[in-house]
Amino acid sequence: MSLKSITRICLTILPLGVVLSGCPSFATVLPEIAPSLVPSVNLTSVNVNTNQISCYPSSTFSSSYCSIPLSKFVGIVSGYADPYNVNLLLAYDVNNKQSFFFDHVNHRQEIESLNQYFIAEYPSANNFALLPLSVQDLYIKIREDYIPHHNYKKLYHSYIYLYTISALHSATNKCKTPAFNNINLYKNTNLSESAVLQRAMLYKAFTIQYSNAVLYHIANKVDSTYDSEIDLYNAIYEQVLKINPNQLQNIAQDIYAKTNMYAPQFESSFFTLSGTNFGDLGNFACTQYGGLWTRYDYEYFGRNLSGIDIRVKFKQHDTIANTNDNETQITDGI
Numbered sequence: 001m002s003l004k005s006i007t008r009i010c011l012t013i014l015p016l017g018v019v020l021s022g023c024p025s026f027a028t029v030l031p032e033i034a035p036s037l038v039p040s041v042n043l044t045s046v047n048v049n050t051n052q053i054s055c056y057p058s059s060t061f062s063s064s065y066c067s068i069p070l071s072k073f074v075g076i077v078s079g080y081a082d083p084y085n086v087n088l089l090l091a092y093d094v095n096n097k098q099s100f101f102f103d104h105v106n107h108r109q110e111i112e113s114l115n116q117y118f119i120a121e122y123p124s125a126n127n128f129a130l131l132p133l134s135v136q137d138l139y140i141k142i143r144e145d146y147i148p149h150h151n152y153k154k155l156y157h158s159y160i161y162l163y164t165i166s167a168l169h170s171a172t173n174k175c176k177t178p179a180f181n182n183i184n185l186y187k188n189t190n191l192s193e194s195a196v197l198q199r200a201m202l203y204k205a206f207t208i209q210y211s212n213a214v215l216y217h218i219a220n221k222v223d224s225t226y227d228s229e230i231d232l233y234n235a236i237y238e239q240v241l242k243i244n245p246n247q248l249q250n251i252a253q254d255i256y257a258k259t260n261m262y263a264p265q266f267e268s269s270f271f272t273l274s275g276t277n278f279g280d281l282g283n284f285a286c287t288q289y290g291g292l293w294t295r296y297d298y299e300y301f302g303r304n305l306s307g308i309d310i311r312v313k314f315k316q317h318d319t320i321a322n323t324n325d326n327e328t329q330i331t332d333g334i
Contacts, residue, residue: 055316064316065225070236071215073312075172077233081135081165083127088166090203094191098199101163102252111155115147118159132237135165157245164214164240164248171211175204175271175286198266201276205284206259208291213251217243219310226314236312 055066092101104110122143128136138158146154191199218239226232262279270276275285275292282295292299 065313066316067311067313070219070222070310070312071172071211073232074168074211074215074236077229078165078169078172080130081132081233081237082169083123083131084121084166087170087200087203087207088163089170089207090200092163093199093203094196100253100256102160102249102256105159105163105249106156108152111152111159114159115155118142119147132234134234134238134241138162138241160245160248161241164210164243164252165237167207167252168211168214168240170203171207171291174288175291194266198263201266201270201284201286202260202263204270204286204291205263205278205281205293206256208284208293209255209259209281210252213255214240214243214248216310219312222312223310224313226312228317229314232312232314 053066053068053072056064058064089101093099096104105114123131123139128139131139138161142155142158145151146158218236221239222232222235224235226235259278259281262281264276264278267276270284271286273285273287273292275283275294277283282293285292285294
C-alpha cells in the first residue's frame with residue numbers, strides 16, 4: 001500500500017502531519033524456532049507483519065471498515081497522546097546521572113521533582129484537547145487532586161502511566177539521530193554527544209520491547225470494531241491506564257535490566273537498516289522507517305511494529321460522498 005493510500009484512509013480525528021510509512025516485512029515465513037519467541041501465541045494463525053491498513057467495503061449486513069495492526073495505529077496516534085515532544089525516559093536518564101525512571105518513581109523526592117516538571121510542562125489547551133479522554137481525566141486529577149493533597153501513591157502510579165505512554169510514542173515513532181537542539185532534554189547534563197547517543201540507543205531498544213509487552217497485554221481488550229478512529233483511540237489508552245501500575249514497573253525493570261546487560265557500546269550502525277546486535281535479544285535498528293527489531297535474521301515482527309500483527313478495526317465512512325459539492329463563486333479582487 002502506498003503512502004498516498006495510507007494517508008487517504010488514515011485518521012480523520014486530527015490533522016495528522018506525518019503518517020508512518022507502511023513497510024511490509026522482508027520475511028513471509030518465520031523459522032521453526034519462532035514460536036518459542038512468543039510463548040502461548042499460535043503463530044500459524046497470525047498474519048505476520050503486513051504492517052498495512054486494509055479497508056473493506058460494506059455488505060448487506062455490515063458497514064465499511066478498516067483493519068490495522070494495533071501497534072501501527074498507536075504509531076500513528078501516539079504523538080497526540082504524548083504532548084511533551086521528548087522521550088521522557090531518555091530525558092530523565094541523561095538529567096539524573098543515567099538513572100532508570102522506573103527504579104526511582106516510587107521515591108517521594110522524585111515524585112516532588114516530577115510534580116514540578118508536570119506543572120511547568122502542562123499541555124496547552126490545544127494539546128490537551130487532543131489527549132485521549134482517559135488521559136485528560138488523569139491530567140486533571142494529578143493537577144487538581146493528587147498534587148495539592150500530596151497523594152504520593154496516586155502520583156506514583158500516575159507517573160508510571162504517563163511515562164509508559166511516552167514509551168509507546170518513542171517505540172513507534174520515526175527514528176532520528178538525537179541532536180543537541182532540545183534544551184529541555186539536555187539542560188542538566190554534562191554528557192558528551194556519544195554518551196547521549198549510547199543512552200538513546202539503549203532506550204530505543206528498551207521501548208520497543210516494553211511497548212510490545214503493553215500492547216500485547218491489552219490487545220484482546222480492544223479487538224472490537226469501533227464506530228470511528230476516535231473511539232478506537234480512546235479505547236486503547238483507556239485500557240493502557242487500566243493495567244496494574246505495579247506490573248508495569250516490574251516488567252519495565254526486567255526488560256531494562258536485560259537490555260542494559262546486552263547493550264553494546266554505541267555504534268553508529270544502530271541508525272542504519274543493519275542495526276546493532278544486543279546479544280541474545282537480537283538486533284535493533286533505528287531508521288527513517290521507524291524502529292526495527294530482528295532476531296535470528298527475521299523481523300520480530302517488523303518495522304514500526306512492536307509485536308505480532310494483532311489487528312484492530314474501525315468503521316470507515318465515505319467522507320467525500322457526504323461533502324458539499326457546491327462550487328465556490330469567482331469574485332473580483334484578491
